[in-house]
Amino acid sequence: MTVRTRFAPSPTGVLHIGSVRTALYCWLYARHHNGEFVLRIEDTDRERSTQASVDTILDGMSWLGMTADEGPFFQSERYERYQQVINEWLQDGKAYRCYCTKEELDERREAQIARGEKPRYDGRCRDRTEPRNGVDPVVRFRNPVDGDVVVNDAVKGEVTFANAELDDLVIARSDGSPTYNFSVVIDDADMRISHVMRGDDHLNNTPRQINMLKALGAALPVYAHLPMILGEDGAKLSKRHGAVNVLDYRDRGYLPSAMLNYLVRLGWSHGDQELFEQAEMVALFDLPGVNRSASTFNASKLDWINQQHIQRASAALLVAPLAEQYAAANIDTSNGPALTAVIEAYRERATTLHEMALATRYCFMDFEEFDPGSAKKHLRPVALEALQRVRSKLANVDPWGPDGVSAAVHGAAEELGLGMGKVGQPVRVAVTGASMSPSLDVTLDLVGKERALARLDRAIEFVEERAKAST
């Protein structure tokens, strides 16, 4: 049997982190078993579905490299098929028209709650033969009254539901449009989905879906209900916990491979391994490794994983996304070092590409002023001699490069009988504007000779002004 999984988001907002993890597991499972991965857009809610949302889902999936073998299919284009099944079921008595109004239903629901009962449809239109005037009926599925439905879940284990707990759910609204639980069943059957993997908030829907699948005469898929992702406060992950849109992570300089790595480990494990490349994930992922309990999204671990991926990624791969970060920050990189050189210098000191772009601004553009704290500490009169000596030695470095620069700086320190600490920091602040950067040879190499000398001059002037002001 060919493994066929599907990712079936509804296009009513952004592509949520939690959905992405579900998609990832579906995608990995299909790839691992040489199966097929289907993308289906569940847009039966016409009010809330938007094209913009469809686009953002497609964008996110393609950014993450989770390509679908089939689809996207749209439920809105399959209404005829749903209608056909509804008519058949109506004829066979597997479904019936219900003329209860919303108001009546609400009333009864409240009464049931007041009586301490489980609120559900009481089935009063089950045997109705005559229409009711002035009411557009909904169609309800005639759920079995007796017996149990056993869900053999690949994650949760064997879960049993009593049919007596289930009521007759609406499969078509009064305007004739199909509802979610119904269209999912028809689609999964028609699309020959072998493994239904989705959030465990759907576990309770599963017995109803199984009953409908049986009414259809379709084979049952394997179910795998994945635990939810929670925010730091234990509530389901949502906007108020920070970014939940995957594309926000792209914009903040996270790598797709890191995103996938973090998400795959949130709810799945392979022993103690933390870092996975895509090919490894595909090779190792399987259902027995999936955890059954909900997990909390943790931004600092994501940061660590992103940094690990930045450290390991080829510079060539990072150039394009880094360039986008510069563009977004209005940093013009046309006059400055090659981005690959910047990446090599900074891959160990940035957790995101966004950070990397901001931290390396000085390589491409002059800074407005020295960082006040750094200047106060390092650009003092005592540093004047060191700055001047380094400046004059650097002026003679040719060709400009890490070796020549290093020799010049160390030479200056030696000549003045100063430790590198007394020389390095003033130079660093002079050239970068702040007190943190890679080693000086690398930093000066990135900045380039012309800029480095000009900035040293500026710093020398700054220190002289300061000395004057204090006397």
Next chain:
RNA sequence: AAUCCGGUGGACGAAGGGUUACGUCGCCAGGCUCUCAACCUGGAAGUUGCGGGUUCAAAUCCCGUCCGGAUUUCCA
């Protein structure tokens, strides 16, 4: 309210009857060092939600209980 699912240091996971519950992130301290990182070393942090039972032995099996979540929508 009912039904279903879940509960291992602050976070993610490991261990699925067998020593002092393991790893990662984070946190703290030290080392390296021209700074920041990276890296290395060490540390704090848990009565495995709680109570009971089975057993020579329980995080693990059983029962109860508490807490959290989901569902019970003409949302998906």
